[in-house]
Amino acid sequence: MLSTMSFFSLRSKIKSARKSSASAPKPLFVTPPYVTAVLVKGSFAPMVQLPPHIDRDEWLAANVFDFFQFISLFYGTIAEYCTPKECPTMSAGPGVDYAWVDGQRRSNKVPAPQYIDSTTTWIQGLLDDPDVFPTKSGQPFPKDHLATVKLIFKHLFRIFAHMYHAHYDKVLHLAEEAHLNTVFAHFMCFAKEFDLLDKKETEPLRDLIAELEGMNLC
Amino acid sequence: MSDAIRTLANKFGSNPRKVPSAKIPTTDSSEDPRERFKALISEPKEFRHLAHSSNANEAAGVLSELWKTGEKLSRCQGDSRPSSLAESSVHAGQSSSPTTPSASRASKPFSTVTVEKTVATKIYFEAYFDRLMSTTTTGRNKRRLQLEADLEALNVSEDEKRTIRRQWLQKETEYIRSLRSRVTLNDFDLLKPLGRGAFGMIRLARDKNTGNLVALKTLDKATMLRRGQEGHVRAERDLLCQASDSCNFIVKLFYSFQDEHNLYLGLEYMPGGDLLSLLIKCDIFPEWMARFYAAEMLLAIEEAHSLGYRTHDAEYYDAQRRMLETARGRDGGTGTPPRGTAGAAGDALNDDDNITITPELLVLFKSQRRAQAFSIVGTTNYMAPEVLAGSGHDFKCDLWSFATILFEMLFGYPPFHHSSPSVTRQKILRCHYVFPAHAAAVSPEARDLMAQLLVRDPATRPGLKEAMAHPWFRVPIDGQTVDWEAMRDGVVPPPWVPQLKNELDTSCFEDAAAAGDGVGVPPGPPTVGEARMPGESDEALDLRKRMAFKGFTFKTFQP
Numbered sequence A: 001m002l003s004t005m006s007f008f009s010l011r012s013k014i015k016s017a018r019k020s021s022a023s024a025p026k027p028l029f030v031t032p033p034y035v036t037a038v039l040v041k042g043s044f045a046p047m048v049q050l051p052p053h054i055d056r057d058e059w060l061a062a063n064v065f066d067f068f069q070f071i072s073l074f075y076g077t078i079a080e081y082c083t084p085k086e087c088p089t090m091s092a093g094p095g096v097d098y099a100w101v102d103g104q105r106r107s108n109k110v111p112a113p114q115y116i117d118s119t120t121t122w123i124q125g126l127l128d129d130p131d132v133f134p135t136k137s138g139q140p141f142p143k144d145h146l147a148t149v150k151l152i153f154k155h156l157f158r159i160f161a162h163m164y165h166a167h168y169d170k171v172l173h174l175a176e177e178a179h180l181n182t183v184f185a186h187f188m189c190f191a192k193e194f195d196l197l198d199k200k201e202t203e204p205l206r207d208l209i210a211e212l213e214g215m216n217l218c
Numbered sequence B: 001m002s003d004a005i006r007t008l009a010n011k012f013g014s015n016p017r018k019v020p021s022a023k024i025p026t027t028d029s030s031e032d033p034r035e036r037f038k039a040l041i042s043e044p045k046e047f048r049h050l051a052h053s054s055n056a057n058e059a060a061g062v063l064s065e066l067w068k069t070g071e072k073l074s075r076c077q078g079d080s081r082p083s084s085l086a087e088s089s090v091h092a093g094q095s096s097s098p099t100t101p102s103a104s105r106a107s108k109p110f111s112t113v114t115v116e117k118t119v120a121t122k123i124y125f126e127a128y129f130d131r132l133m134s135t136t137t138t139g140r141n142k143r144r145l146q147l148e149a150d151l152e153a154l155n156v157s158e159d160e161k162r163t164i165r166r167q168w169l170q171k172e173t174e175y176i177r178s179l180r181s182r183v184t185l186n187d188f189d190l191l192k193p194l195g196r197g198a199f200g201m202i203r204l205a206r207d208k209n210t211g212n213l214v215a216l217k218t219l220d221k222a223t224m225l226r227r228g229q230e231g232h233v234r235a236e237r238d239l240l241c242q243a244s245d246s247c248n249f250i251v252k253l254f255y256s257f258q259d260e261h262n263l264y265l266g267l268e269y270m271p272g273g274d275l276l277s278l279l280i281k282c283d284i285f286p287e288w289m290a291r292f293y294a295a296e297m298l299l300a301i302e303e304a305h306s307l308g309y310r311t312h313d314a315e316y317y318d319a320q321r322r323m324l325e326t327a328r329g330r331d332g333g334t335g336t337p338p339r340g341t342a343g344a345a346g347d348a349l350n351d352d353d354n355i356t357i358t359p360e361l362l363v364l365f366k367s368q369r370r371a372q373a374f375s376i377v378g379t380t381n382y383m384a385p386e387v388l389a390g391s392g393h394d395f396k397c398d399l400w401s402f403a404t405i406l407f408e409m410l411f412g413y414p415p416f417h418h419s420s421p422s423v424t425r426q427k428i429l430r431c432h433y434v435f436p437a438h439a440a441a442v443s444p445e446a447r448d449l450m451a452q453l454l455v456r457d458p459a460t461r462p463g464l465k466e467a468m469a470h471p472w473f474r475v476p477i478d479g480q481t482v483d484w485e486a487m488r489d490g491v492v493p494p495p496w497v498p499q500l501k502n503e504l505d506t507s508c509f510e511d512a513a514a515a516g517d518g519v520g521v522p523p524g525p526p527t528v529g530e531a532r533m534p535g536e537s538d539e540a541l542d543l544r545k546r547m548a549f550k551g552f553t554f555k556t557f558q559p
Helices: A002-007 A016-023 A056-081 A112-128 A145-166 A168-173 A177-193 A203-214 B033-041 B056-080 B083-088 B112-134 B139-154 B158-178 B221-226 B230-246 B275-282 B287-306 B314-325 B359-367 B369-373 B385-389 B396-411 B421-430 B437-441 B444-453 B464-468 B484-489 B538-547
Strands: A011-014 A096-101 B188-196 B201-207 B213-220 B253-258 B262-268
Touching (some): A056 A112, A056 A145, A056 B112, A177 A203, A177 B112, B188 B213, B213 B221, B221 B538, B385 B421
Antiparallel strands (some): A011 A096, B201 B213
């Protein structure tokens, strides 16, 4: 299953210029009061744990569905401003531009809206595929289920990263920063619980994650 | 999990249960523009500022307001924030950097599409996280505990217990799995109409997967939006979702789902019909029977209150009232208390002194009872004065409503009924009602309970506990009194048990036959003239139909 998927898979290209960004001013989303704006008090940790007696794969699948809905919903609020002109690349901070790997394994820099559209179409296709996410009673999950979930999480994370880095002004003006932080904290908490994201992948939002962890949210 | 106390962040302080009176704030120069801006788009739990302003002109007004504040926000960003922040954040000069909130971009007005989507998204997440953090015991845990309790009682061997646990686990796994598959209308065989609600048909339907019968309620999105009822529907659905795990006196919700045009509520099917049908059949109930349903209604109120559904706001009054409607008998019907009558012909607008009900009016009332009961504006008859006056109210308004329904069960019409809704309103505000001449047939205790509850000042109105402790429930009628514990446990035989020919017998539904035209026909798109507001584009309506009900979909665990 993974082999057919990797054919369409997406890869990032994180430039080495990343290092130099340490000296750059902090982005707004890691500064108070925005970074501390959340809808909830308490930790997500108890909510994301595998409930007793529940199949792990089933739990992962149910949550992947939810997070995909959440992110699609959220991206919808700023989608109008994510245009090829405003976002010629799928950027996630200084020096981070994700490249889209097409079917021929060619790595292309595409505008962010195109990148996100391709990503979400691809994920939706997986979620709707009963061979990848079985819906019939008794049908087992494929062996590479965890790998599939990890791959989806990786790409969902990138959409978060793009929204934070490229559209945070809109998020603020729509007064939805608490909502975004809350959804992201929930997402990260789940990813940590099941080790779904590589440290390297989460680098673009490292400071934000540290802040949210400091608040004991995830 | 108990430490995960739900609080919504201070300044966003928006309790999803509390509907703020969302009005566009007036300009106040001393106010922090950011706060003003928030008041515009973060606070509303309803769509009043938008969905309710849904003709083009009004929307343009809201948007220009939004734009103005948006501009102010971007202009004063540098000065209104703490200086440390101003230093650390990137500003003009690096506006090409993606982390920079560029002033030029910020001042662009938001389009209707973005504002609609944002409002819907925010409401969705506020409600979602509120639910997530406030639920201390999940449905699954409850079911697990119930299973263990059942196993204990069964007195079976350890081996058998293990088998039963394995089967339970299999069911739970399938339930989680089923959450991923979408429910659509195609998953149901539509069998028979049961009645007509304010927004569409209620049909008897069979779930093709499980074979279970459900009462499938269709709600036309466009009509709901046009009448500003989307908040009510959400409140109803939220209450029913929460109630489905734990409540005995509130009808269970199995699914809620939607398509382009409609919302669907798949409710537990009560073959005995609703209370209104039964009341129409009987005209009035004998006192012992009225008392049984009255007691069930109070238990339903108790359950709803225990879930935190109090009526902080007129919006939720509706949820409460619907909850009253769904008070149900064990195998009697969904105890639907009759709904109001507001649509009657306004022939007697000015006779304020028409306190008692005239025979003509009574005839009119009875002839239109069913039609009126489901009219959307027909809530007035059962509304408490403080709800009508909008002067703030708590859960005690439910007890007023309860008393009006009790009155109707005993005497055949609601106490403040009048053919003109405005007169009804006046009568309620003045608490003008009299017991009919034949009221002497009813015990003095029953009259006393109604008299105590039908008082204008909610502070002097008895609460739920006091109502339940009222002597009326202890008076022996035919040697019977109300045993609350037995009622709670559901071991009291209901006063009326439907005689059904088979499981598809819908004869208990008053107008099942009358509504017979729509059998098996899936509800199509609404007629154009009906659905749209003047000046509203197809696009705006479609967007609203798509966005306004995000998160409506729900499935309950079905053993």
